[in-house]
Amino acid sequence: MRCDSHPLHTGAAASGGRVIAAGGYTTRTIYQRVFREARPYRLQLLGMLALSLISTPVALLTPLPLKIVVDSVLGDKPLPGFMQPVVPGFITGSKGMILILAVALVVIVALLAQLREICSLILSTYTGEKLVMDFRARLFRHAQRLSFSYHDWRGTADSIYRIQYDAPAVQWITTEGIVPLVTSMVTLVSMIYITALIDLQLALVALAVSPLLFLILRIYGQRLRTGWHGQKKLESSTLRVVQETLGGIRVVKAFGQEDRERERFTGKASETLRARIRLSFQEGGLGLMVGLVIAAGEAAVIFIGVRNVQAGTLTLGNLLLVMGYLSQLYRPLQSISKKVGDLQHSLASAERTFALLDQTPEVIEKPNATPLSRAKGAVSFQNVSFAYEGNNPVLQNVSFEVDSGTRVGIAGATGAGKTTLVSLLTRFYDPTSGRITLDGVDLRDYKIADLRKQFAIVLQEPVLFSTSIAENIAYANPDATYEEIVAAARAANAHEFITHLPEGYDTQVGERGMRLSGGERQRISLARAFLKDAPILILDEPTSSVDMKTEALIMEAMTRLMHERTTFMIAHRLSTLVNCDVRLQIEGGRVIDFEQQRNMEAGAGGNAAESLPQSKEIQ
Numbered sequence: 131m132r133c134d135s136h137p138l139h140t141g142a143a144a145s146g147g148r149v150i151a152a153g154g155y156t157t158r159t160i161y162q163r164v165f166r167e168a169r170p171y172r173l174q175l176l177g178m179l180a181l182s183l184i185s186t187p188v189a190l191l192t193p194l195p196l197k198i199v200v201d202s203v204l205g206d207k208p209l210p211g212f213m214q215p216v217v218p219g220f221i222t223g224s225k226g227m228i229l230i231l232a233v234a235l236v237v238i239v240a241l242l243a244q245l246r247e248i249c250s251l252i253l254s255t256y257t258g259e260k261l262v263m264d265f266r267a268r269l270f271r272h273a274q275r276l277s278f279s280y281h282d283w284r285g286t287a288d289s290i291y292r293i294q295y296d297a298p299a300v301q302w303i304t305t306e307g308i309v310p311l312v313t314s315m316v317t318l319v320s321m322i323y324i325t326a327l328i329d330l331q332l333a334l335v336a337l338a339v340s341p342l343l344f345l346i347l348r349i350y351g352q353r354l355r356t357g358w359h360g361q362k363k364l365e366s367s368t369l370r371v372v373q374e375t376l377g378g379i380r381v382v383k384a385f386g387q388e389d390r391e392r393e394r395f396t397g398k399a400s401e402t403l404r405a406r407i408r409l410s411f412q413e414g415g416l417g418l419m420v421g422l423v424i425a426a427g428e429a430a431v432i433f434i435g436v437r438n439v440q441a442g443t444l445t446l447g448n449l450l451l452v453m454g455y456l457s458q459l460y461r462p463l464q465s466i467s468k469k470v471g472d473l474q475h476s477l478a479s480a481e482r483t484f485a486l487l488d489q490t491p492e493v494i495e496k497p498n499a500t501p502l503s504r505a506k507g508a509v510s511f512q513n514v515s516f517a518y519e520g521n522n523p524v525l526q527n528v529s530f531e532v533d534s535g536t537r538v539g540i541a542g543a544t545g546a547g548k549t550t551l552v553s554l555l556t557r558f559y560d561p562t563s564g565r566i567t568l569d570g571v572d573l574r575d576y577k578i579a580d581l582r583k584q585f586a587i588v589l590q591e592p593v594l595f596s597t598s599i600a601e602n603i604a605y606a607n608p609d610a611t612y613e614e615i616v617a618a619a620r621a622a623n624a625h626e627f628i629t630h631l632p633e634g635y636d637t638q639v640g641e642r643g644m645r646l647s648g649g650e651r652q653r654i655s656l657a658r659a660f661l662k663d664a665p666i667l668i669l670d671e672p673t674s675s676v677d678m679k680t681e682a683l684i685m686e687a688m689t690r691l692m693h694e695r696t697t698f699m700i701a702h703r704l705s706t707l708v709n710c711d712v713r714l715q716i717e718g719g720r721v722i723d724f725e726q727q728r729n730m731e732a733g734a735g736g737n738a739a740e741s742l743p744q745s746k747e748i749q
Contacts (some may be wrong), residue, residue, distance in 0.1 A: 155481045161303075163484050167265055168304045174257040175304060181250040182313035186320050191239045193454025195232040201447035203229045204463040222394060239465065252466065254309075258301035265300050269293045269486060277492040278558055279518065289368035292486050296362065299479035307473050328448050330439065332431050339427035343420060350416040351474055357409045364405055368398040485636035493557050495578045502580040506569050507665045507696030509536035509555065514564035516547075524550045526719040527564065532712060534569075534665075537697040539707030542716035548700045552668045555698070556585050569664075588688075590657035590671040594643030599628055600635040602643070602654055606662035614661060620691055622656035623683040649680035656687050667692060669699040 155163075178707045194210070201207035203225050209217060221227040273281075281289065317553050326333035375382055377393045382391055435452060438444035444452075510531045517523040524547045532538055540548050552740060553559055554566060557573050566573050573581060586606070604610045605620055610618075615635065619625040627650055631637040643651045659667065669688060688699075689709060699706050715722050 156486060157477060158479050160477055160484065164300050164303045164480060167300050168261060168262075171257050171261055171304075173254060177307065178250060178253050178257065178309050179312060180304065181246055181253065182309050183316055184246050185243070185313060186317045187242050188239060189317060190320065190324060191235070191452055195235045195239075196454065197447050197451045198228060198232045200234070200450055201445065203232065205447065207445070207447065235491055250680045258305040261304065262298050262301045265299045265483070266293055269297055269483060269695045271489055272489075275491050276489055279492065280489055285370055287373045288366050289486065290373070291362075291366040291369050292482050295365070296482045299476040303473065303480060309474060323540060325452055326738065328452055329435070329444055331438075333454055335430050335434055336427055338430075342423050346416070346443070347422070350419075354409065354412055354416070354474035355478055357405070357412060359481075361402065361409060362478055362482055363407045364398065368395065371395045371398050372415045376385035412710055416597050447560060451658065493560055493578070496575060499577040500571060500575050502568075502573045502576050502584065505584045505665050506535075507584075508532070508569050508665070510567045510570075511551075512565050512567070514554065514561045514566060516550060516559065516562050523562075524719050525554075525561075528719070528721050529564075530714070530721060532696065534696055535694055536712055537692055537699065537710045538717060539710030539713040540700045540740075541702070541707060541713065542700060544702075546716040547719045548716055552670065552700065555666075556587070556668070557581055562642040584664055585666050585668055586662040586691075587661035587668045588652070588655050588659050588670065592643065592648075592651040594639050594646075594651055594654060596639065596641045598633075598636045598638055599631075599654060602639060603635075603657045603661055606658045610661055615657075618657040618661035619654075621660045622653045622687045624653035624657050627653075649684070652680075652684055653687065656684065656691065660687075660691055665695055667695045667697040669697065671700050671702060674737040 198209065202209055208214065209222060209228070214222065217231070221231055270293055273293065322333055322337055322516060325336065370393070371394055375395070431452070434445065435449045439446055439449050508531075511528050514525060514528045515523060516525045528551070540551065542548050550559075554561055555573075557578060560574065568576070568581070568584070595605065600612070600615050603615050607614070612635075616625060619628055619635075624728050628637070633742055637645075639651075639654075643654070646654070692699075692709075697710075699707060699710060707713050
């Protein structure tokens, strides 16, 4: 083995601490991205559009029975021209039969409308929920791939909020936004055309308000979008307070800080409330402006229409028909106005989800990465430096080599870089400079999934999931049999305490394993490592928080686990490293000879310290 220690070259680039900021997104870009997400469901969306467009002819038929009653039952006008060829003569010759026809049309039109609503609801629910589920799965998978530095910087609550609460925006934009908007536009054009056939002047008057409406929507839309961005950030920060408080509930209760955390939560919630009220005022203002403009259009049509009836250029039935169509004409305008306002909420959420997807993992896999089945375990650090931030190096030009099967003990003060060293080995981060090889191949040349299969890791704070003990052990190998799980537990000295639990291996461990003691959690973590049977083992201070009896059990299990495996064991207590073949001391990001450091501590006064350099090359 060889260890080197040199100063860090100035100008070394930092990695690991960068969080790539997502740039702004234009409305057009967001729509393009949403359509790309919805492309696999284009047939369902076309079906939804077709069902939605059926509402246009249904809407055109809605006021028709009233016109027939007024003009052909109460008056002496014939049926509309398009109906005469299809209506039998015995009906057209009797006002009583025409009245029955009008009443039947009311029922038929209502039935068609309800059937369309039911089919549209079922299809839109299926399509929307499936779209959101797949999109959330993509976001969740991508969030897992992001580097630790991103989650350290942003916090997990932000990602949780985007996955759970922002992701449904793609559903709303496609199924509740775009489809209704297209339908409203088609309905609008149809109503304008029909109204123009009846009275061109009234159609032009009714349409005159449209440019003013679109101008209002453009102005208010941008304001609402900006407001919703701020609202989402505040809601995310409120969720962060809840997550931190409940995650650390034992500390909160131990220090009696429940009231303080409640005040912190209510403070964030109050900010969110004030922001939401401001948005409500803006949305209300938009609705007020749209309502006034539409009311002005309706008033103008009524005024001109009545004058035309008085002048004899328009029948009363046609005026009523125009007024019926006018309500249908303004309904899509109101729908478009409301959808555009509501759409800003979803556009803001969609932008946040795409910003998460566009975050680039710092640890990336090469296009033609080398597969790896099972490594021999020879590890080499070659002039490795690393910094979480550019001006704060953690490791400085560290070099050493270990053969396969070597047990390496790593000691050093807190913050010296011990955990960082093994994090580089598993490619949780990549070195700022230098290279690390496994069996002579740079770690960056391997497939990431294959590389990480070579390591079994036991942490100082064991991580358990809120499932059964058996499932937690089998996390290392989901295909393991029950016998293999029990064998791993026996090897980790965990079988005895597991069998004494009420439900044995089916016992639920609770959130983060809190129903078990620290030593029990650690032995389950060791059993998981036994089951994985990886060629390289990383033990990060596995006995630092257990009693002496439990430590003896864990050390005995670890001795079996280390057999014929390359092992990196981190420990504060030097006695824990007594069985290691090679022992390293890390100080200030540099590796120095451990035996040399022990002699310095045992030396008499300052003479021993002066006789040995702090850092030198060891052959």
